[in-house]
Amino acid sequence: MASTSSYSSSPCAACKFLRRKCMPDCIFAPYFPPEEPQKFANVHKIFGASNVSKLLNEVPPHQREDAVNSLAYEAEARIKDPVYGCVGAISVLQRQVMRLQKELDATNADLFRYTCNEMPTTQPAGAGIRRINEAAAGASSYPQSSVYYYNPSPWNNDLCGDGYQRGGDNNM
Template identity: 60%
Template sequence: MAQAKNNNSCTRKNIMASSQSNSSTNSTPPCAACKLLRRKCIPGCIFAPYFPPDDPQKFANVHKIFGASNITKLLNDLLPYQREDAVNSLAYEAEARMKDPVYGCVGAISVLQKQVQRLQNELDAANTNLLRYACNIVDIPSSMDRLPLMGSTSSTGLGEGSVGGGDLYHHHHASGLPIPYTQAWGNNNRSNYHPPGDMDEMDGGERSM
């Protein structure tokens, strides 16, 4: 009787241990793909690393657009390090198709391309304005260098408004005006000029006087 009791206690312990081990193995929730497909998530499931149980909508969108069999075939054809990028791309395209059934991700790409073109036009306009501003800064010192040459008459000591012969040339040459022609004999000089014959007559008259 005592031996039978011992056997029964050992059997109960084994049953409890096996039930605890089964509960520990079943405590891991299945991935989102296996849960949606209602199948057992076995160790080494190809969906488990990319479709966690806490994000069921990700696989739901991908399954609705592409299908579970196509996703399985695609992942099996790829190398392990390429699968994560492929799943993320499929998830993005599926979500865009759910939001925009007509254009999908093409519509989002078109919007981004238009934004890039608009920003490029703004950048070109800013570079053009910057170049024009830089050219104006360069022209200002070159025009200032010509100012002392135009005002050189004031340093001759002839007074403001009076221009000598050399200064007159430089003044008109710097300003771009035609150089005026000045006669060597003015009206006052003509009145004081007498030919040699007239000088003799004047001398004779004075002598006769």
């Protein structure tokens, strides 16, 4: 459980906020300790004390702390973004992941093109794994200590960056 406050000496954050006496069987006390008044203030502002009380009474005791943490997270997100709440934050993060994945794919494609242009023509065609030198361009050998491997993204089979899909499993 969250907190073990003494109900007679210090009311929980909910009862203090609502200006009522905190009883020993207070449904809010274990989840809204007196040290965290803003947590209950946010939840109350978004969901209302009555609704939170009803929800906590319907949820099994072993899941109440998770429910309160979810309510507190959503309430804080709704205060920051009243329209979208935590869905807005998730959407921003998903767009960021997609942008970074595209950047990674472009970098891998550049790396692959660089590897194809720098490979000696006598090198036998490997099983899709290419070695490149970490040192400056123009080095004539590929030391084993500085080997990188190109592993294309499973989301992008455009290995040469020219818009055509080659090889790989296209069923992803």
